Amino acid sequence: MISSLVTAFIVGGLICVVGQIFMDVFKLTPAHTLSTLVVLGSILDGFGLYEPLIDFAGAGATVPITSFGNSLTHGALAEAEKHGLIGVLTGMFEVTSSGISSAILFGVIGAFIFQKRKTTY
Amino acid sequence: MVNTFGTLQFTTKICIANTGTVVGPVEKDSTFADSFDEVLSLETEKDETNEQAHARMIESACHWAAKKGHTQVDKVDVLIGGDLINQLSPTNFAARSLAIPYLGVFSACASSMESVILGCLLLESGNARTVLAGASSHHQAVERQFRYPLEYGTQKPKTSQWTVTGAGFSLLEKDLKNTPVVTHATIGKVVDSQQTNPLHMGAAMASAARDTIERHLTNTNSKMADFDVIMTGDLGNIGISILKEMFQDENTGVILQDAGAQFYGNDKFFNAGGSGAGCSAVVFFGQIYDQLKKGSFKRVLLVATGALLSPLTFQQGETIPCIAHAIECRMEKRG
Amino acid sequence: MDQQQFQKIVDEKNPKVPFFMNILKAFIVGGIICTIGQLITFFYMRFFPFTEGTAGNPTVATLVFIAMILTGTGLYKKIAQIGGAGSAVPVTGFGNAVISAAIEHKSEGYVLGVGGNMFKLAGSVILFGVLSAFVVALIKTILVNIGVVSW
Numbered sequence A: 001m002i003s004s005l006v007t008a009f010i011v012g013g014l015i016c017v018v019g020q021i022f023m024d025v026f027k028l029t030p031a032h033t034l035s036t037l038v039v040l041g042s043i044l045d046g047f048g049l050y051e052p053l054i055d056f057a058g059a060g061a062t063v064p065i066t067s068f069g070n071s072l073t074h075g076a077l078a079e080a081e082k083h084g085l086i087g088v089l090t091g092m093f094e095v096t097s098s099g100i101s102s103a104i105l106f107g108v109i110g111a112f113i114f115q116k117r118k119t120t121y
Numbered sequence B: 001m002v003n004t005f006g007t008l009q010f011t012t013k014i015c016i017a018n019t020g021t022v023v024g025p026v027e028k029d030s031t032f033a034d035s036f037d038e039v040l041s042l043e044t045e046k047d048e049t050n051e052q053a054h055a056r057m058i059e060s061a062c063h064w065a066a067k068k069g070h071t072q073v074d075k076v077d078v079l080i081g082g083d084l085i086n087q088l089s090p091t092n093f094a095a096r097s098l099a100i101p102y103l104g105v106f107s108a109c110a111s112s113m114e115s116v117i118l119g120c121l122l123l124e125s126g127n128a129r130t131v132l133a134g135a136s137s138h139h140q141a142v143e144r145q146f147r148y149p150l151e152y153g154t155q156k157p158k159t160s161q162w163t164v165t166g167a168g169f170s171l172l173e174k175d176l177k178n179t180p181v182v183t184h185a186t187i188g189k190v191v192d193s194q195q196t197n198p199l200h201m202g203a204a205m206a207s208a209a210r211d212t213i214e215r216h217l218t219n220t221n222s223k224m225a226d227f228d229v230i231m232t233g234d235l236g237n238i239g240i241s242i243l244k245e246m247f248q249d250e251n252t253g254v255i256l257q258d259a260g261a262q263f264y265g266n267d268k269f270f271n272a273g274g275s276g277a278g279c280s281a282v283v284f285f286g287q288i289y290d291q292l293k294k295g296s297f298k299r300v301l302l303v304a305t306g307a308l309l310s311p312l313t314f315q316q317g318e319t320i321p322c323i324a325h326a327i328e329c330r331m332e333k334r335g
Numbered sequence C: 001m002d003q004q005q006f007q008k009i010v011d012e013k014n015p016k017v018p019f020f021m022n023i024l025k026a027f028i029v030g031g032i033i034c035t036i037g038q039l040i041t042f043f044y045m046r047f048f049p050f051t052e053g054t055a056g057n058p059t060v061a062t063l064v065f066i067a068m069i070l071t072g073t074g075l076y077k078k079i080a081q082i083g084g085a086g087s088a089v090p091v092t093g094f095g096n097a098v099i100s101a102a103i104e105h106k107s108e109g110y111v112l113g114v115g116g117n118m119f120k121l122a123g124s125v126i127l128f129g130v131l132s133a134f135v136v137a138l139i140k141t142i143l144v145n146i147g148v149v150s151w
Helices: A002-024 A030-046 A050-057 A066-094 A098-113 B025-029 B050-068 B086-098 B111-124 B139-146 B201-219 B236-246 B259-263 B277-294 B311-315 C003-013 C019-047 C056-072 C076-083 C091-117 C123-145
Strands: B007-023 B078-082 B102-104 B130-137 B166-174 B180-186 B229-232 B256-258 B299-307 B321-331
Touching: A002 A030, A002 A050, A002 C019, A030 A050, A030 A066, A030 C091, A030 C123, A050 A066, A066 A098, A066 C056, A066 C091, A066 C123, A098 C056, A098 C091, B007 B050, B007 B111, B007 B201, B007 B277, B050 B086, B050 B130, B050 B139, B050 B166, B078 B086, B078 B111, B086 B102, B111 B130, B111 B166, B111 B180, B111 B277, B111 B299, B111 B321, B130 B139, B130 B277, B166 B277, B180 B201, B180 B277, B201 B229, B201 B236, B201 B299, B201 B321, B201 C003, B229 B236, B229 B259, B229 B277, B236 B256, B236 B259, B236 C003, B256 B259, B259 B277, B277 B299, B277 B321, C019 C056, C019 C076, C056 C076, C056 C091, C076 C091
Parallel strands: B078 B102, B078 B130, B229 B256, B229 B299
Antiparallel strands: B007 B166, B007 B180, B130 B166, B180 B321, B299 B321
């Protein structure tokens, strides 16, 4: 169990380092950085490399935003394998990207619960 | 060369009768805190929007200025004001409550001096007896419009500035005794020094400040050393060091200062310092006005600096054009 | 003063970005968040009928829930100032982007304000995720069908 935690830490940390390099060295905005990482996750799954990464690093690969790209692509490919080209479209929308749906849900719940805070520092 | 190339000389005696400054809770620990008339305990009350709180702050500052100038807002001829929010909504809504003739102006963080210049022109031409002129900004409202939601996590660079929550208004009247007098003004030119980083506005605005200061000095036949202080609005600590470097042939010493750079003292949390239309307004109409009235300063040049970008122009990849408006104030010898 | 001279002064006065420290902090903060995620995954595997493969979904949802609490209480941005990409890249960063926008725009009501503005920051992630998934899957499907690669 300890080794899983260590690999999660290291792989997750390294993906974040890539993001930090995009921001500091290439001067990308957060939106540009995250969009690029999502696309990278998608491409890696196209090459069949992301699922093995998840097997190796667990949460170190499922938690970073790259896993969105992976799960959307994975769903599309799984359906395409079964139903051909049309599966590319249907598969994507079948995969519940729980990150997106939970963000929407907790977003509106958060808006409901939390008052606008005072500016503090 | 006054009254040409944007520099005006006022031939009548236009005085800043008094001023009103209201700031938010974060500004309580500002270097200039002692000079503010009122410090709000909450930036936005529970049941109001940011913009409503912003409007309330503007009204409050106007009431302070009028009261300290021994009059009331509804006896003032014209209100001139500006802020950073889309369509000047907070100032418009404040003007609705104040219910006097009103001109809304926008030159980003240079709005405070633009308001005063227009007020002086109205008085000079005999078209008003008293004018309330100033500007304001509200941290939360500005962050949401120009940058990110308040609770969004980003890493702010050292060049970024903190928008001041504050409203500063001046009451302008003619022919008073023992009050600071606006003798000259220089209207800014839009200057674009090809800067594109909205998180480093000091670099973008420095050139506009330089243009205005140089024009003012040339047109009024003066040198920097003739002034007790030349203060820019919100170049920030990096922006002011860029400006000083641009004037490297002059001995700027302590004369050339920046309100934003000093606003929050040495607290690194605020990175390059304060900014916003309210920053120049509350410092010029607070601390600087007090010093003039006391006689510690006899001749000052107040240069409010503004960055004329919008969230849209940034997304469209445009550079950041800037402008700086200035007024020269003198304190007559006590008679 | 010409543009070149001016730009030289600007570049000179520009504070240096602490690259090494930023990268180190991103590594540590990002690593910690992923480690917490791994602990949550173990929790779901132990107490609920999830496997290593399927526990990813509730893990991500739980992390976004935590992001909601941290965002609403003002703690997330403090973590983000230190962690930079370490807090933006994990899914908690995505959650923070959506939730902070939702809270901010409550003043314009739930339909126009919250609904209309919630994806201001995160929308491009969803767009490019879907777009790249489509393109990658399309290309791979075509390549499989013409026999160049296999599933």
